[in-house]
Amino acid sequence: MKLRSAALAAAMALAGATAQADVKVGMITTLSGGGAGLGIDVRDGFMLAVSQSGRDDLEVVIEDDQRKPDIAVQLADKMIQSEKVDVLTGIIWSNLAMAVVPAATAQGKFYLSPNAGPSPLAGKGCHPNYFNVAWQNDNLHEAAGAYANDSGLKNSFILAPNYPAGKDALTGYKRFFEGELAGELYTKLGQTDYAAEIAQIRASGADSVYFFLPGGMGISFLKQYAASGVDLPLVGPAFSFDQGILQAVGDAAMGVKNTSQWNKDIDNATNAAFVEAFQAEFGRLPSLYASQGFDTANLLISAMGKADVADADAFRAALKAADFDSVRGDFAFGDNHHPVQDIYVREVIKEGDIYTNKIIATGLSKHADAYAADCKM
Amino acid sequence: MTTLLFIEQMLNGLQFGVMLFLMSAGLTLVFGVMGLINLAHGSLFMIGAFTAAAVAAATGSFVLALMASLAAAAIAGALIELTIIRRLYDRDHLDQVLATFALILIFSEGTRWMFGSFPLFLDVPKVLAGPVTLPGGIEYPAYRLSIILIGLLVAAGMFALINRTRVGIRIRAGEADREMIAALGVDIAKLYTFVFALGAALAGFAGALVGAIQSVQVGMGEPVLILAFVVIVIGGIGSIKGAFVGALLVGFTDTMGRVLLPQIFALFLEPSAAVSVGSALASMLIYILMAGVLVFRPRGLYGVT
Numbered sequence: 216m217k218l219r220s221a222a223l224a225a226a227m228a229l230a231g232a233t234a235q236a237d238v239k240v241g242m243i244t245t246l247s248g249g250g251a252g253l254g255i256d257v258r259d260g261f262m263l264a265v266s267q268s269g270r271d272d273l274e275v276v277i278e279d280d281q282r283k284p285d286i287a288v289q290l291a292d293k294m295i296q297s298e299k300v301d302v303l304t305g306i307i308w309s310n311l312a313m314a315v316v317p318a319a320t321a322q323g324k325f326y327l328s329p330n331a332g333p334s335p336l337a338g339k340g341c342h343p344n345y346f347n348v349a350w351q352n353d354n355l356h357e358a359a360g361a362y363a364n365d366s367g368l369k370n371s372f373i374l375a376p377n378y379p380a381g382k383d384a385l386t387g388y389k390r391f392f393e394g395e396l397a398g399e400l401y402t403k404l405g406q407t408d409y410a411a412e413i414a415q416i417r418a419s420g421a422d423s424v425y426f427f428l429p430g431g432m433g434i435s436f437l438k439q440y441a442a443s444g445v446d447l448p449l450v451g452p453a454f455s456f457d458q459g460i461l462q463a464v465g466d467a468a469m470g471v472k473n474t475s476q477w478n479k480d481i482d483n484a485t486n487a488a489f490v491e492a493f494q495a496e497f498g499r500l501p502s503l504y505a506s507q508g509f510d511t512a513n514l515l516i517s518a519m520g521k522a523d524v525a526d527a528d529a530f531r532a533a534l535k536a537a538d539f540d541s542v543r544g545d546f547a548f549g550d551n552h553h554p555v556q557d558i559y560v561r562e563v564i565k566e567g568d569i570y571t572n573k574i575i576a577t578g579l580s581k582h583a584d585a586y587a588a589d590c591k592m
Numbered sequence: 593m594t595t596l597l598f599i600e601q602m603l604n605g606l607q608f609g610v611m612l613f614l615m616s617a618g619l620t621l622v623f624g625v626m627g628l629i630n631l632a633h634g635s636l637f638m639i640g641a642f643t644a645a646a647v648a649a650a651t652g653s654f655v656l657a658l659m660a661s662l663a664a665a666a667i668a669g670a671l672i673e674l675t676i677i678r679r680l681y682d683r684d685h686l687d688q689v690l691a692t693f694a695l696i697l698i699f700s701e702g703t704r705w706m707f708g709s710f711p712l713f714l715d716v717p718k719v720l721a722g723p724v725t726l727p728g729g730i731e732y733p734a735y736r737l738s739i740i741l742i743g744l745l746v747a748a749g750m751f752a753l754i755n756r757t758r759v760g761i762r763i764r765a766g767e768a769d770r771e772m773i774a775a776l777g778v779d780i781a782k783l784y785t786f787v788f789a790l791g792a793a794l795a796g797f798a799g800a801l802v803g804a805i806q807s808v809q810v811g812m813g814e815p816v817l818i819l820a821f822v823v824i825v826i827g828g829i830g831s832i833k834g835a836f837v838g839a840l841l842v843g844f845t846d847t848m849g850r851v852l853l854p855q856i857f858a859l860f861l862e863p864s865a866a867v868s869v870g871s872a873l874a875s876m877l878i879y880i881l882m883a884g885v886l887v888f889r890p891r892g893l894y895g896v897t
Contacts, residue, residue, distance in 0.1 A: 247700065248811040251709040372650070373730045377871050400854070401871040405815055410604035410736065411847045417731070418597045431807030434711055439805050442716060442733040444723030461809060463711035 237272040238524045241294035243287055244305035246279035250430055252459040253307045253504050257329045260508030268516045274488040284314040291315045295322055301524045303512055309333040309380040321346040329511040331378045336551050338586030346534055346552045348511040350476055351584035352380050353387030355452035358474040358558035358578030360391030363450055372421035374412060377401035384427035397421030409436045413443045423447055429454035434463050441467035452520055456563055458502035461570035466486045468563045476558050477506040477543050478574050486542040504543045513539040551590035599731050601851050609843025610743030616800035616820040616835045617750055618791020624830020625766045628767040629685050633795055634813025635699035640665045640796025641803030642703055645714040645892045646818040654717035658800050665796020666789045704810050709811040714807055747836055754832050755823050763787060767830050822878055826885045828895025837893055842878050849877035
């Protein structure tokens, strides 16, 4: 009798394992227009991990949000209602994430952020089904503030675009930077000409410039800064120095210090294999965005190995455990489901003909975000 | 703010305005002469920048790159005029908007297909890298100074073309009454192709000039296109003079607004609030200017009434 029930239980457990539902992932990311390089890197990193896992019970639906919040919301509705996805991911921009994530998690879907980490979602607006695999927006900027202190900078001029991540950026820098501010500016999102700002920097008497201008904005700023003859040291987050845009900036970026949670020379086997596989597959070096996409997919795959997505509590616990080999080495989630991780200082160098980054120091170690205390879940 | 900084910011405003003029000259002619709303004008700007980047990478010569951008944009302009735009003159504006919007998508994705999604590299020529010292001790980037000079030269050339040449007379006549000029034996189809290609070439030239100090990427033309529309609405549709004055007005207003507004608000608000209110208002300023102009001059400053 005992034996029979044990056998039955085993059989049921087995049946349970084989009948585990497929996981359907909806990826909403930016694949056209000015910010496309970022979305394409996240997608390629994500899909590389999916194809390496060889799983046939994981389906990914990919759609382009064109960097527009309204389109992102429509896509999310479509994916939740007609595609019936279990997990959403992919959004690059914080304003889009704010438009999509709260509604998606409220409907019981999981959201794994491969990039955007706006402060409200880390603090008061946190949600058990929301996991950020990249960083909270402030993190890289906080590390930059700490680095500026260490290198003896006393008087920074700071600027960022006028949108949620821009405000998080300057807040993050100011949280750690102990010196004075020679000036603080918010520029228009998507602005391409920085002559007026550079003239103000020149007149401000600052000893350094901290700027957060992701993508094409950073390219424009760096080229114009180099031509202006202002030679104050620049510090920035990795977003203006990622692999995708360095070649377009050229010499103007050489030697600039920037902060990142990832670089291709982080010394662990997973990272080395990732960089090699990414290059073999796509013919270019991965950026930090690609690394974030890759980690996001591997986190998801690790959770699929442990729990059924239909059992939300078990799946959530499996995600929280973050039991996967990250390209960043150690990886763990804090209580608000945001990473607790090391953030490095990198320097832009030239390897042969290719501009890339090299880690020169650890900016902050085992760093968590400042909003975790506000998160009640 | 010191006088020197003020003068430097005025130069920045002038440079921005001159660049906007190159972009809006073609747009206003096409709208004025052919009555066509061309949303794809920004794509021609992008074509100019990409051509310049590709040619500069292949040959290393910035002058060649500029020439190539002029030629490529003019050829692209002539081609789309002959194949697509020509069919749109008799349709209403909504059809034109739809068709030229489709052209934006085709050009953007076509460029992505050819050049990839990542920005291209285009640098200022070595001679013009770095700053020059102007009288009074202002350090100003040599390249921006050249943009101002080139832009003013092109503007002078355009005035001469419109006011002093036979083609110019025809263009002005076409603006006033296109049936009549056709009846007088002018080959209106050829004239239209010429005007469109000229506008395209100027847009492509602007793209190449600006590409050297900005990011050469897919979609770079659309933000400039919006500004160019603001310029021609302020200046009066169809008027080159209007486009020039409008472009300088927008250039100065935008630049000085970005600089001055946060400082003005800082007089009576706390610093962080002043920065955010000032920046927000500065980005609206040119639209407020446009609305203001339209209240008093519904057809723009130099529009034909």
